[in-house]
Amino acid sequence: MGSALMDAIPPRGAPTLIAIGGDHAGLPLKRAIADALNAEGYQLLDFGTNEASSVDYPDFAHLVSAAVGGGPARFGVLVCGSGIGMAIAANRHPHIRCAVLHDTTEARLTRAHNDANIAAFGARLIGPEVALDALRVFLSTPYEGGRHDRRLAKLAPPPVQGSTDS
Amino acid sequence: MGSALMDAIPPRGAPTLIAIGGDHAGLPLKRAIADALNAEGYQLLDFGTNEASSVDYPDFAHLVSAAVGGGPARFGVLVCGSGIGMAIAANRHPHIRCAVLHDTTEARLTRAHNDANIAAFGARLIGPEVALDALRVFLSTPYEGGRHDRRLAKLAPPPVQGSTDS
Secondary structure (H helix, E strand, O other): OOOHHHHHOOOOOOOOEEEEEEOHHHHHHHHHHHHHHHHOOOEEEEOOOOOOOOOOHHHHHHHHHHHHOOOOOOEEEEEEOOOHHHHHHHOOOOOOOEEEOOOHHHHHHHHHHHOOOEEEEEOOOOOHHHHHHHHHHHHHOOOOOOHHHHHHOOOOOOOOOOOOOO | OOOHHHHHOOOOOOOOEEEEEEOHHHHHHHHHHHHHHHHOOOEEEEOOOOOOOOOOHHHHHHHHHHHHOOOOOOEEEEEEOOOHHHHHHHOOOOOOOEEEOOOHHHHHHHHHHHOOOEEEEEOOOOOHHHHHHHHHHHHHOOOOOOHHHHHHOOOOOOOOOOOOOO
């Protein structure tokens, strides 16, 4: 957003760069998504895991979030068993807005209203065709702006917490 | 978690305290959930909105998150159009683990694996019976601990961000 980091963003006409990562439970769906995105002309930054052995999902959420929030990637994709743990970890990053996607409706709404920049998926909950349809809508839906700008500006906790009557 | 704030938690045998909040889009579902929880013996802290006029969902996410993360409530419930914006704002709080729930499976998994303490719902995406079934499972499923403890300890971003090859 106007910072020196813009230098790292590919020039116009270059393929959209997408950071992708997942844990062991997410591996089959992550592979299916990566294959489809590659075939559709996206450029991928793959942070793994690419092995079946057990790993900790937040490690991958943080790598992808760093690549998207201030890093070179325009969007991120995270895959674990439910998508939920990934989204919690990703949303700890101030510049990330991560949604767990189950369908094209959520994909459309979260891009249009939340300007989401990472899509999370639960490999134990949805199949690859549903995930890919949702992801395609996610990648192609513009943010609406307008009244939503004011709400996005409030996503960070207010300075004084714990007071409910201020 | 062992702090002086434990003093604010109701004594054993007292009704479980649940903080609830939503925006204008979430109001019908929030009312249905509040009515059901009251009927089932829970004690509610209702942060609104209770009017149909347009409000900003993060305001309510932060109030509920403050009541749950270090506040008196054991769990929180957030309702907006999709649940997604609420969950992003809630998960900005270090002590909150908020999941958007669509069904009982997600409710079970996020309590068992993520020790989630706030459930978010999308009033434009699911109906009250589905939401209430999910919420009942959420409120009654214990956290599994074990290997998940290590992952929850990693939910916060690591101190050095922006480096993807460390």
